[in-house]
Amino acid sequence: MSLILITHNLRLAFSTCERIYVLYAGSLLEVGDAAAVERQPYHPYTLGLLLSEPPADIRVPRLVAIRGSVPQAADVVGRCGFADRCDWAKQICRAGKPPLVARDIGRLTACVRQDEIQCELDALRTAALCAAPATPRRDETEGALVRIDALVKTFDGPRGHPICAVKHVSLRIMPGESVGLVGESGSGKTTLGRCLVGLETPTAGDIRIDGIAAADFGAMAKADRARVRRTIQMIFQDPYSTLNPRHSVGQALSEALRASAGAASASTPERIAALLADVGLSAAYATRRPASLSGGERQRVAIARALAVKPAILVCDEPVSALDVSVQAQVLNLFKRLQAEHGLSYLFITHDLAVVRQIAERIYVLYLGEIVEEGPTERVIDDPQHPYTRRLVESIPRSANQHAP
Numbered sequence: 244m245s246l247i248l249i250t251h252n253l254r255l256a257f258s259t260c261e262r263i264y265v266l267y268a269g270s271l272l273e274v275g276d277a278a279a280v281e282r283q284p285y286h287p288y289t290l291g292l293l294l295s296e297p298p299a300d301i302r303v304p305r306l307v308a309i310r311g312s313v314p315q316a317a318d319v320v321g322r323c324g325f326a327d328r329c330d331w332a333k334q335i336c337r338a339g340k341p342p343l344v345a346r347d348i349g350r351l352t353a354c355v356r357q358d359e360i361q362c363e364l365d366a367l368r369t370a371a372l373c374a375a376p377a378t379p380r381r382d383e384t385e386g387a388l389v390r391i392d393a394l395v396k397t398f399d400g401p402r403g404h405p406i407c408a409v410k411h412v413s414l415r416i417m418p419g420e421s422v423g424l425v426g427e428s429g430s431g432k433t434t435l436g437r438c439l440v441g442l443e444t445p446t447a448g449d450i451r452i453d454g455i456a457a458a459d460f461g462a463m464a465k466a467d468r469a470r471v472r473r474t475i476q477m478i479f480q481d482p483y484s485t486l487n488p489r490h491s492v493g494q495a496l497s498e499a500l501r502a503s504a505g506a507a508s509a510s511t512p513e514r515i516a517a518l519l520a521d522v523g524l525s526a527a528y529a530t531r532r533p534a535s536l537s538g539g540e541r542q543r544v545a546i547a548r549a550l551a552v553k554p555a556i557l558v559c560d561e562p563v564s565a566l567d568v569s570v571q572a573q574v575l576n577l578f579k580r581l582q583a584e585h586g587l588s589y590l591f592i593t594h595d596l597a598v599v600r601q602i603a604e605r606i607y608v609l610y611l612g613e614i615v616e617e618g619p620t621e622r623v624i625d626d627p628q629h630p631y632t633r634r635l636v637e638s639i640p641r642s643a644n645q646h647a648p
């Protein structure tokens with residue numbers, strides 16, 4: 244049987260398919276044998292995609308993102324559709340639409356300057372494969388910002404059978420630390436995250452956030468609840484579902500600013516502009532509505548809204564899994580920058596070990612609601628001890644950016 248796989252997941256594409264077609268703004272930019280394209284892309288856009296993909300086997304200091312976003316096909320008629328984002332663009336690239344032409348047996352590219360720039364593309368591809376030093380490990384657990392002890396959460400299942408989503412989970416997050424929570428679908432990751440921010444009430448166990456008992460939001464004193472809500476914020480996979488479609492970006496942010504300070508005067512155009520700038524958006528975005536934003540822009544707005552209350556920790560539930568690799572790289576870089584600038588802590592929930600390696604210093608592996616392994620990210624992924632973690636690591640599709648040992 245033949246298979247055509249349509250995806251933005253490069254690891255899946257390159258590990259599953261024999262031939263790759265790279266589509267951009269409605270046009271094919273590159274076609275070729277998967278192994279050859281992966282080793283030596285001929286089109287700057289393909290190179291950009293490959294560089295954006297987080298390597299599964301090493302942690303890099305910064306992911307390389309393609310600047311800007313994909314244009315509408317109708318806006319780039321009669322010129323190279325990638326020209327506005329391409330570092331090699333020249334007049335000739337805008338003089339007409341570069342045709343898709345054969346450069347080698349089975350290799351086609353729609354870049355008019357491919358011959359001239361191939362050496363530079365090759366150099367960048369090779370440089371990206373140089374390993375970066377591992378992050379230092381932290382051993383201390385005193386002074387944790389978040390302490391979860393023996394947390395249990397059960398739901399009522401069909402015919403009165405309880406579903407135990409989280410079973411006796413204990414976890415620590417230090418100030419400024421980025422912690423990954425990984426596990427397959429249904430392992431209880433989201434349930435744990437929702438318990439932390441008070442969207443679910445645990446069945447048993449203890450949660451302390453910045454020293455405040457926060458297992459049962461309903462039973463907390465008002466001042467404590469307000470403090471915990473300012474300390475911890477959640478980012479979801481689908482920002483669209485959390486933004487009011489009738490509110491402009493500015494209204495959403497001003498609402499969050501008001502909630503944080505409890506006073507109408509807290510929200511000024513300058514503060515909204517500063518929040519937008521923090522997530523890499525211009526002040527002009529304040530008048531836009533969520534429906535007119537791209538997925539990456541919406542996620543930036545959701546992050547800006549969470550930052551309005553100046554939180555100490557963000558719980559991020561699959562925040563980049565709906566984004567294509569280049570936008571994913573931009574948003575992951577944003578998370579890294581915000582952590583460095585604001586000293587934020589993260590609980591980064593994901594099923595993608597390559598993503599978690601880029602962002603987390605330490606990870607917890609959740610299996611059927613229980614933590615089966617915990618440790619520094621490199622150690623857990625490179626030398627998994629628990630059979631389930633081993634299976635999880637083995638199931639990562641081979642990376643398009645896999646590094647030679």
Ligand SMILES: Nc1ncnc2c1ncn2[C@@H]1O[C@H](COP(=O)(O)OP(=O)(O)OP(=O)(O)O)[C@@H](O)[C@H]1O
Nearest residue numbers: 398399406408427428429430431432433434435594
């Ligand atoms: N409100 C609910 N009522 C009943 N069962 C629930 C509820 N929420 C979650 N569950 C069950 O709890 C278990 C854990 O779900 P959870 O959403 O936490 O998993 P997850 O690890 O986040 O999965 P995914 O990777 O697919 O997002 C699942 O078996 C799920 O069906």
Ligand code: SF4
Nearest residue numbers: 323326329336354355
């Ligand atoms: S044709 Fe020009 S703008 Fe388009 S990819 Fe090639 S160098 Fe870049």
Ligand SMILES: [Mg+2]
Nearest residue numbers: 432433434560
């Ligand atoms: Mg989930």
